[in-house]
Amino acid sequence: MDDVEAPGALESVLADVRSERHAQDRMWGVQEFPDGSGPGFSDEAEQAKRECAAAWTRGELTWRHILAEEFFEALAESDPVALRTELVQTAAVAVKWIQSLDRRHGAMVHSVKEGGAAEKLVRDRIPEIIQASGGEPETRVAAAGEHVAWLRAKLLEEVGEYIASGDPDELADVLEVVHALAATHGITPADLERHRSAKAAERGTFNDRLVLRLQI
Template sequence: MNTEDVAGSLQAVLADVAAERDAQDRLWGVQEFPDGSAPEYGERADEAKRDVAAAWSRGELTWRHILTEEFYEALAETDPERLRTELIQTAAVAVKWVQSLDRRGGATLHRSRSGATKREKLVRDRIPEIIDGTGGTAARSRTAQDGEYESLLRVKLYEEAGEYVASGNPAELADLLEVIHALAATHGINPAELERQRAAKAEERGGFGRRLVLRLPTDVVADGPLTR
């Protein structure tokens, strides 16, 4: 499986963006409008920045917070060079958001020998049976090859972690643990051995029960909670 096939890859998202831009040009042609940005949007940008900091401190930061800050920072700029920089940053955050959505979807592209591609994802063993039992469209599946199984599990790891991050539902942690056990098995590690290794590390380095947050040197922190 190639890197560009993995859900959430930058190449896949940028290809979709390019296709959308092409469709816009074919529909509307080249368009020119005034920027419409103005310094008075600076107040909204400052408010959005405060919202980001507050959400970060509460552990509730979302893509909405981050993209809103970037958007209003762009609207507050009138200098063409700085406006361009802010628009690029806004677009980059939007792309990262799409990548996050794709990872949550967990789908990959599979290329057949004929060159055709199909979107597909690794699922639990009984999922095709469950889908067939609902009376809907018959579920089609295949068995992952040895060389791709671990890669598919890694994509699944992103998917399950993303679903927990997005929802905060602790039930998602059980799904995440199932993927971790499957990945460990590819390395010849059973759940008991994995727990032994976890306990050994906890004994050596501790767990997270004390909720300690390490304050890093300021020269390694670029933009605080922002992801750009």
């Protein structure tokens, strides 16, 4: 039997994780939320670390102890670089736990959850356009805080579409989302243009095609 197919093989577990991530994207699209982590979870992180050490000393260490320690250490971080490091470590422990399960119980088939009601933020007139073409759109109004998260995800989507196609028409969509995000901060398009103009006067634009060589 190839190692890839053996119970506990890393490649097999990562393939399941990859499939699950693709399923999440199909259901929910790109999602963007605040991290919600920070020093406020430091006590929980220290407690999880103490419990892990105590369980090790008693010879009663479990995967639950290890994953909890990594998880709460991630929650206690606010610096993006440190948070990313802790999240990677948390994910790695979760994968290692799955490998252990497979070795003890044999490789199990992962059932990817499909279906559900996927949602996406659309322009205000899209439901009207769908109705005009014979469709029956189902819509809801996002709450204010949720709206910001949807707009941030939409910005990533629109920028990605421009990068993929190179179509300058996509830049109009990017700009529309930028204006909508600015409005959530109480900034009008005119205000935004003044900010842009001021920065251009202070630091210049990108018209000269200058590329700064960095010392690494």
